Amino acid sequence: MATRTFPSYWMYKDVQNKWRWTYHAVNGEAIAVSSESYNRRVDCENSINIMKGSSRAPVWLPDNLATAA
Numbered sequence: 001m002a003t004r005t006f007p008s009y010w011m012y013k014d015v016q017n018k019w020r021w022t023y024h025a026v027n028g029e030a031i032a033v034s035s036e037s038y039n040r041r042v043d044c045e046n047s048i049n050i051m052k053g054s055s056r057a058p059v060w061l062p063d064n065l066a067t068a069a
Contacts, residue, residue, distance in 0.1 A: 009021050019041050020038070020044065032051070
């Protein structure tokens with residue numbers, strides 16, 4: 001098996017035997033997790049691909065926080 005590198009996604013099965021993912025940053029720390037579980041591995045993989053494809057999505061915040069530090 002290959003040595004895991006970071007950043008990367010970790011796919012696994014939870015206690016209900018459903019697929020989930022966790023994204024680990026370059027330092028190995030978990031910074032994002034799937035918000036739902038999936039019955040099929042392919043659906044979990046599709047969720048990861050959606051996350052990968054959203055890197056250019058704009059970030060929005062409430063007007064009252066626009067100038068907050």
